[in-house]
Amino acid sequence: MIIMKGIYRGITGLALILALLCTAAAADDEAEEGQDEEVLRISTTTSLYDTGLLDEMEEIFEGMYDVDVRTVSGGTGIAIERAEKGDADLILVHDVVRERKFIEEGYGLSRTCFAYNYFIIVGPEDDPAGITGMNASDAMKTIMEEGMENPDLVKFVSRGDDSGTHAREKLLWDRAGLNYTEVAASGTWYVEAGQGMGPTLLMTDELEGYTLCDTSTFAAFRSQLDLVPLIESDEFLLNVYAAIPVSPAVYPDTNCEMAKNFVNYLVSDEGQDLIEVYGTETIGKPLFNPARGNCEQIGCVGDECAAPLPEDYCSLAEA
């Protein structure tokens, strides 16, 4: 017994020392990095982050500038909220209505479209609600009717987190002539997950329900899911990603210059080329389309079209 006790003490002591050493080493690393490197804080939507596109862009961008890019992801609503609180220098999101509001309220400087893809309605392969072949709003309406009739068989899982995808879902209910609040309260067939796209997809898969998803996150998760895309390429399903630098007039310590550099990288030929091919290696087909050359088609005209920001962009904004 005494020997055992000794061994326990020995192990505990060793573990403590190791933990301390690791902490010290980590702190040291941080101190070294923190000395001369600038930081760019990007608040982004889950679809760009979960697919790994942003990781790759970050790496290239960090090679171009002496900067430490720190990305946090959440739904579009969450991503915008963080920027409004001054916790980001740049947002990359996909909800044009809230993007415009963000700029009108003075938090954002300007909107630059840089990529697009489509939303899809995914569901179980046997499609219990029978929506295959419908347009998006008819499909939503049918899911609701079938779900109310048979909530154990037909379910719709909503993001329910004020994300860009959630906003689009509300728009689709609206287009179907339905009131969102009434839809959400109409029974157990409607499941509000309150989580990101990945967890929502996994939940939909478990419940064998339907959900609205962006093509890129679906492609990234597809191998883990039994769900299949049922409704694709409807005009109401177009999904445009835009970058908005946070205004230095609202938060003077924001890193506007680096945010501008990142936007200019996104719309540069190099950035657009990467977007055009990203995913080919892993998924077999690209996850996003570059905005370059497609501006009219995706409704981004004038300043919003994938164009670089001017040199004096930030100094003008401060004035």
Add this chain to the structure above:
Amino acid sequence: MNPLDEIAAGLVRAVELILALDPAVVEITARSLAIAITSTAIAAILTVPIGGLIHFHNFRGKRAVVNLIQTLYSLPTVTVGLVVFLLLSRSGPLGDLRLLFTPGGMVIGQTILISPIMIGLTIAALSGVGTQVRDTAISLGASRFQAIFTIMADARAAMMAAVLLGFGRALSEVGVAMMIGGNIRGYTRVLTTAIALETSRGDIEFSMALGIILISISLVVNLLINRVQGNWWS
């Protein structure tokens, strides 16, 4: 707005939400309590006898078992969440029960989560009863079974504290609630998962209201623990 003003304003609004018995706040609080109480009740029914069995029996490796149980006190909630998720998943061994993303699934996860601490504290509670109690009982002609009963009766306050601690942990954990419950509104959304969602979504007042409720319940639980222990010691 001044950051401190924002917190102050949030606090005022949070208290208003609670006092006005905001339906969403009440509903989430009631669900949290119901799920945590169910988990704790099931855990108590399972763990008190197990704790007793371990305490009253001498066997090889007893110390190791007790050590293991004590290690599991700090069982990470996300690990329990992960394991229970794998068990309950549609493709998992218990998938046919369809318990994933239901309150029932959450109860299973929380019961597993709080059982070690309740077993361990039950053993500690029984060990806290002096040997003279048992000796006295036996000298007064009690059978072995009656002696055990006497000791358990003597340790009831400390065992009650163990149950309350388990309840506190079940109520305040977020890993199992999020991973097994899935934070579904009106079904599995509880205080902790709602706070996580609403904070990131920017509804700070609502989060604060739920946070205040959570802390208040913890406070009451702690007062109760002190109370039962106070009675025992005085």
